[in-house]
Amino acid sequence: MTSLSEDCSIELVVARHEEDLRWLKRVPASFRISVYDKGVTQALPESLIGREGMSVVTLLNTGREAHTYLTHLITRFDSLADVTVFCQGHPFDHAPDLHERLKALAERKEIPSPFLWYGFLEDTDDPQGRRLFVPWSKNPERVELSTGSLYELIFGGPSPDLFHFRGGAQFAVSREGVRSRSLEFYERALEACLSDALAPHSLERFWDRFFGGPVIDPETLGHDGTRYLKKIRRLEPGGEIIGAVDSV
Secondary structure: OOOOOOOOOEEEEEEEOOOOOHHHHHOOOOEEEEEEEOOOOOOOOHHHOOOOOEEEEEOOOOOHHHHHHHHHHHHOOOOOOOEEEEEEOOHHHOOOOHHHHHHHHHOOOOOOOOEEEEOOEEEEEOOOOOOOOOOOOOOOOOOOOOHHHHHHHHHOOOOOOOEEEEOOOEEEEEHHHHOOOOHHHHHHHHHHHHOOOOHHHHHOOOHHHHOOOOOOOHHHOOOOOOEEOOOEEOOOOOOOEEOOOOOO
């Protein structure tokens, strides 16, 4: 996709599990919004019930956001919007500028061609997750990922040595990008996802490859395979500022 026409359709797919969705009130009115709800509380605040273009689909609480995204791609394969944005129920920890990015899409100032990562941190991991996932504070048992084997199962070819991605599993993709793969491809990916409880963490590392080639040039990353797209404060004594502010 090289341009967005004035009548281009844009859909926001939200993977919700108990998150407060009042932030959806700021989504441009031109967006269709599909909330896939895996929680037990009411998904939408009263102010959003009846919003034009809004729908809520209830799913079993399994497979995290990867299951949600793949479910949408499969069930809507023949009725996709021109552009689809996929995000978490609370997207701002990873993509604090999401509202600005959605506005840029609505105003045709930003174009997925065919894919745009969202998020402020570009990072690198290996096929077993040893660089990032194994030492992660939320993985005290130091379990490894099966990213490499999942990639080979889904794509039918050898795994890359490294995966470069933006953390948070949030992105926009064009309809043409989605349809560069077959419906059977996404069905195979969903089956693979459901076969491994940690698969969503692996898929987070290569969503760009679902719709084409990798989009992050490793030459743009630092010596440690990381690039910050905004300044952050370390949660350590001293709290020094790190990370350069680069253009998104």
